[in-house]
Amino acid sequence: DSGVTQTPKHLITATGQRVTLRCSPRSGDLSVYWYQQSLDQGLQFLIQYYNGEERAKGNILERFSAQQFPDLHSELNLSSLELGDSALYFCASSVDDSNYQPQHFGDGTRLSIL
Amino acid sequence: AQKITQTQPGMFVQEKEAVTLDCTYDTSDPSYGLFWYKQPSSGEMIFLIYQGSYDQQNATEGRYSLNFQKARKSANLVISASQLGDSAMYFCAMRDPSSNYKLTFGKGTLLTVNP
Numbered sequence: 001d002s003g004v005t006q007t008p009k010h011l012i013t014a015t016g017q018r019v020t021l022r023c024s025p026r027s028g029d030l031s032v033y034w035y036q037q038s039l040d041q042g043l044q045f046l047i048q049y050y051n052g053e054e055r056a057k058g059n060i061l062e063r064f065s066a067q068q069f070p071d072l073h074s075e076l077n078l079s080s081l082e083l084g085d086s087a088l089y090f091c092a093s094s095v096d097d098s099n100y101q102p103q104h105f106g107d108g109t110r111l112s113i114l
Numbered sequence: 115a116q117k118i119t120q121t122q123p124g125m126f127v128q129e130k131e132a133v134t135l136d137c138t139y140d141t142s143d144p145s146y147g148l149f150w151y152k153q154p155s156s157g158e159m160i161f162l163i164y165q166g167s168y169d170q171q172n173a174t175e176g177r178y179s180l181n182f183q184k185a186r187k188s189a190n191l192v193i194s195a196s197q198l199g200d201s202a203m204y205f206c207a208m209r210d211p212s213s214n215y216k217l218t219f220g221k222g223t224l225l226t227v228n229p
Contacts, residue, residue, distance in 0.1 A: 002158075002160070003162070026173065029161070033216075033217070035217075042219060042221055043205065043219040045216040045217060045218070048215075048216065055215075056214045056215060056216055058216055058220055085213070088157060090159060092159075092217075097215055098210075098215075099145055099146055099147040099166070099167075099210065100147050100159045100164070100166050100213065101207050102149055102164050103145075103149075103217055104161055105151070105158065105159035105160075105161070106158075107158045108158065108159070110157070
């Protein structure tokens with residue numbers, strides 16, 4: 001158990017819909033990261049928050065947004081969903097955002113778009 | 115150029131034998147971190163081991179060790195005494211300033227441990 005909690009574990013929805021993925025980081029971790037894993041793209045970094053502020057952006061679509069709340073939990077919002085958004089979405093957390101801190105991953109949310 | 119290269123899409127090993135999973139990386143930053151993760155078929159990502167660019171010794175964590183050759187820019191994972199439960203996808207990853215500190219993953223190596 002990594003200590004990172006992601007909900008829900010599975011999500012099935014239709015094209016055009018909007019979903020929210022939730023992440024609670026490990027106790028004491030200030031940094032939260034979101035990743036997307038798909039068969040064709042592999043593991044792609046989406047976005048990072050550190051202590052409530054956006055720290056880095058990766059290959060995140062404009063239809064996607066995220067935030068980190070004062071209690072440090074984070075949400076990833078995906079809107080106008082397309083078939084290609086079907087993927088495993090991971091949240092990870094680390095103590096800080098230095099090179100030397102490992103990121104601990106949650107079990108992921110498997111999103112299926114029908 | 116790819117930042118992380120894992121040249122072995124799949125590897126097979128007999129139970130109780132050792133196996134080496136290859137990883138080469140590309141960065142011009144002197145300060146970086148290298149990580150290995152395991153992803154079983156159930157999907158979760160499990161952190162295994164970390165090596166810092168300034169670390170003088172190779173990292174070890176139980177049956178996992180990292181063969182770090184800085185001049186060759188390689189960070190191979192060695193699993194000793196393989197177990198059936200080691201069958202999984204293994205990802206090498208790097209974090210460096212030029213990537214804005216994001217974790218960049220290789221494409222992974224699928225390890226199968228045979229009884």
